[in-house]
Amino acid sequence: MFMDLILAAQCGSGKPFILTLLLVKLMKYKLSSSVLTWLRCFDAAARNNSFTKAAAELHVTQGSVSQQVKLLEEHLGVPLFHRTRRSLVLSQDGFRLAMAVGQSFQVLNDALGQIQNSGQNHALNLSCSPSFAMMWLTPRMGQLLREHPDLSVRVHGEFQALDRFRMEEEQIEAGIRFDLGHYSDLDAVEFLDEWLVPVASPAFIAAHPEIRQPSDLPSSLMLHDAMPWDNAPEDAEWATWLEGVDAPLPALHEGLHFNLSQLAVTAALTGQGVAMGRLALVLDDLLKGRLVQLFSRPVRSRASYHFISMHQPKENLSIIEIWLQRESKRFKKARDAWFKTLACKP
Template sequence: MDIRLSPSLLAWLRSFDAAARHGSFTKAAAELCITQGAVSQQVKQLEDWLRRPLFLRTPRALVTTPEGKWLAVVLRESFDAIESTLAQMRQPPEAATATLSCSPSFAMSWLTPRLGEFFRQHPQTGLRVFGEFHTLDRTRMVRDGVEAAVRFDLSHYPDLNATVFLDEWLVPVASPEFIQQHPGIHTPQDLQGDWLLHDGSAWDGADTFEEWQHWFAQQGVPPPAWTGGQQFNLSQLALGAALAGQGIAMGRAALVLQDVRAGRLVPLLGRSVASRAVYSFVTTHHPSPTMQQVRDWLGEEARRFCEERAKVMPPLLVK
């Protein structure tokens, strides 16, 4: 039988691959930037063309049939091979400007102030940093031309190279003015819910109150009711509110160390807590020489930062 990969068939296969990986038409649609109905229709057209079902559609889940599993494996291997080859062929010349996607708060507070040192060490290298925090996978990186990324999350990247270069310490911080106005803060139980400032998206997929919940759990005490505490979509915004005396933010050491050193923010309660999330340098399996330089430089800068952090921030709580 002569079967040619027509544009229609390729589109159907792409939609099926995304739906099989995510187990959801909705998530597949988000990845492919089309509607959920379009993904469902394209998968249905593929099933009609094959004359066999590829999914069992239940109210709670999308489950591949045995034939669907077989096709999903073959497609993933094929697409991986194509994407890997494209990534290698699309390497920019050494003189070109490389692009690094980075979590916005980390880019502003930690990375950008240190870039001068990178350019001093690599004067012939161009590097452009842009802030974003959407979830990465190999398909998106190749499609969007993202050469490498820095992410603050749980570092789960099964189809990419992820190098953890820095851990994170969490400690509540407030302005000296706020502490002066609320002198009775001596234990975690003294913290009131309406004082707390929240980064409502610490990383993609994190719970709204992730960092405060984790901090209280490590202290071994229940958290207060969250009602009344302000919520933001960037850690930098919560820290800005703390600097303005509006409450207590959960400070990440990488973002607050200079403010603590300068006395603009004061750590509370004397102990830092290790965050569940870490900073990872994420690339495809064949990073360019420029991105290998960036990765090595980040590791060295992180080592120096950890030495400074240990001198400035409250010691880590060990359980």
């Protein structure tokens, strides 16, 4: 069982799979407590090139370390060190075993550390689309932490695609992504749909009274999130909205392009043009008058917000998922109330 654990851990880490060859002799024997003690003493002696220094590290006598290593050599039937009066040098077999044992102990230490830190008080790593994290998630998280004061969450603003390998490698327990929800090896639960509306500042609207319908808007004044989700077509959101209102498609490559929706919205807030706003990100600005919707009609986005995890039932994951579902219902209620104020309802 011990060796199975080591080998599996090495395979999963992506490191060269060397233990099959290096520990073949040890695998013939049951790894009793005696063998593990011998390996511990051998590892310390190999790292320090000295029985004396190994003894100091392990808080035992020099003679005890020397004796344990000798028992291991007799057990394997090969010398592991070349001993002289002034030096202790690993043999070829000793070098191979030292590499294997060192890596094995490191894998065990890493696994023990991860298990020790996996309790409820462990900070949960949540990877979240940056604009959503800044404009929707963060303003609401205070209530979550007031309800669950023992919950610890680290929010990482990222828009790179998630897959099982990356989540395991980077110890990401959960993710929130604005995308199409196509995940083959992960759980992806949609908790909030999205609607698109062109938005601009009141000052911009006042300065451009000639813009009354979509065909009046020059493409040079369009503000774009050029990468709304992973592998999305350039200008996907403007194209989706224009098609949804049966408006002609202008030269969408013109105008300012950003890699975050928040940057496009910030540009709109400062009067630089018209951004394609996602209601989850701009509804508060619309309600407070900092932004104004153009052309009345919202259009449903192709993408939605998904809560992503790795099929691992954990209490802190359930707490966050339930909270997201509850907060999204509150938001949808406010959004539906705003929809009712529009001349052209979705």
